[in-house]
Amino acid sequence: MLFKESLISALTSIRTNIVRSFLTTLAIIIGTAAVIAVIGLGSSANKALDAQIDDFGPRTLVVSPGQNRRGAVTKGFIPLDIKDAYALAKNQEHDWMISPYISRNRQVKFNNANINQRIRGNLPIHFKVRGYDIEYGRIFNDDEDFGRKRVVVLGSAVPKELKTSPQSILNKEILIAGTGYKVIGILEEEGSTGWQNPDEELYVPLLTGAQRLFGTKSLDSINVGVKKDANVDEIMMTIERILRAQHDIGPGEDNDFNINDYSQFSDLRKQATGIFTALIAGIAGISLVVGGIGVMNIMLVSVTERTREIGLRKALGATHRAIMSQFIVEAILLCVIGGCIGVILGTSLLYLLASIQEWPFAMPFSAIIGSITFSAMVGLFFGIWPARKAAKLDPAISLRYE
Numbered sequence: 001m002l003f004k005e006s007l008i009s010a011l012t013s014i015r016t017n018i019v020r021s022f023l024t025t026l027a028i029i030i031g032t033a034a035v036i037a038v039i040g041l042g043s044s045a046n047k048a049l050d051a052q053i054d055d056f057g058p059r060t061l062v063v064s065p066g067q068n069r070r071g072a073v074t075k076g077f078i079p080l081d082i083k084d085a086y087a088l089a090k091n092q093e094h095d096w097m098i099s100p101y102i103s104r105n106r107q108v109k110f111n112n113a114n115i116n117q118r119i120r121g122n123l124p125i126h127f128k129v130r131g132y133d134i135e136y137g138r139i140f141n142d143d144e145d146f147g148r149k150r151v152v153v154l155g156s157a158v159p160k161e162l163k164t165s166p167q168s169i170l171n172k173e174i175l176i177a178g179t180g181y182k183v184i185g186i187l188e189e190e191g192s193t194g195w196q197n198p199d200e201e202l203y204v205p206l207l208t209g210a211q212r213l214f215g216t217k218s219l220d221s222i223n224v225g226v227k228k229d230a231n232v233d234e235i236m237m238t239i240e241r242i243l244r245a246q247h248d249i250g251p252g253e254d255n256d257f258n259i260n261d262y263s264q265f266s267d268l269r270k271q272a273t274g275i276f277t278a279l280i281a282g283i284a285g286i287s288l289v290v291g292g293i294g295v296m297n298i299m300l301v302s303v304t305e306r307t308r309e310i311g312l313r314k315a316l317g318a319t320h321r322a323i324m325s326q327f328i329v330e331a332i333l334l335c336v337i338g339g340c341i342g343v344i345l346g347t348s349l350l351y352l353l354a355s356i357q358e359w360p361f362a363m364p365f366s367a368i369i370g371s372i373t374f375s376a377m378v379g380l381f382f383g384i385w386p387a388r389k390a391a392k393l394d395p396a397i398s399l400r401y402e
Contacts, residue, residue: 021337025335025341026294027288028339028378029341029345032372034287035288035346035367035371040362047360061224061232061261064080065080066078078247081218081246084100084247088222091242094226098125099129099130100206100223101223108175110163110164110175113163117158124145124205129223129225132187132188133187135186137153139153139184140185140204144205148207148211149208150182152183152184153185154187155199156190158199176202236259291378292378295331295383302330327383327386336379339372340372343368346371347368
């Protein structure tokens, strides 16, 4: 009964001073919105990273170009070569999938549509490594790769960008850098991972891209797909041995390539994201404390304004506990209302930013509950002093207050 009366009294007071109540909770609203948005962005970024890793399969090692060093002297950047990828592919020591690629931007034309798009040259196994499925037509095969055939597979969004439909462009010829390529397949929609969008890319055989389209044998990287339970250290040693032999690297000389475990990279990135998120959320949380101080100040003003009301209530028999409860509930209610508004604003901001970045929307429910709970605790902590001041007022003096 006491809580119900205190709640009704708090709501009445807030409605009576609606503008002041809103301005009082503004810092709470901003702080909560910032905390929710930052935590949500961290979760969304991690989900996007997980999606990108899933695209590579259970586990992927990435071999990338490095620098040629002889002692303390750096002799320049050493690219990976297509022969390096074939040397790895011929090795039968491990159950792995070798997926090298080259990528460049080129002009693509079909009828009157002309766009600048990312072209990726890769082996047929690339689609299996990445888990891409065909919706129309087929992917190219090894014979078409070795034969440098001018065939192309389109990402699902490319037909629309070329102002046509998948059915209309399939088995037709498009121009890539002024040369005709036959469209033999169109992928299913894969979705953006935030770092790349396979739906907007075009795929040609590796040797076709290297020799006909890009004029280079230098690879961007070589992805090595391995099983989840594979002995990664042993596999990395095998890759190192093969590539050192390919590059004629002698004993005691540094590698001119890098081998990275993609899953370890993602773990480090997640840790960094978590630390950054916690830091920013902590800074944003300071505004909640500032908001609590603002609530305390307004509650002190409210106690002064309602001195006669408090004196009258105490004269009519209101207890010390009842007066304290009234003002504490009002302080908590102000902060909780601000917290709820902040959650709505923060979630809306997160949805907008995630959409812009093309990240999956991820808002931990615990963050919402935690933010509202923390707001209530701020109200409780900063409402105690004004409540005690109100409860200690002498009714005889209060009734004479002007």
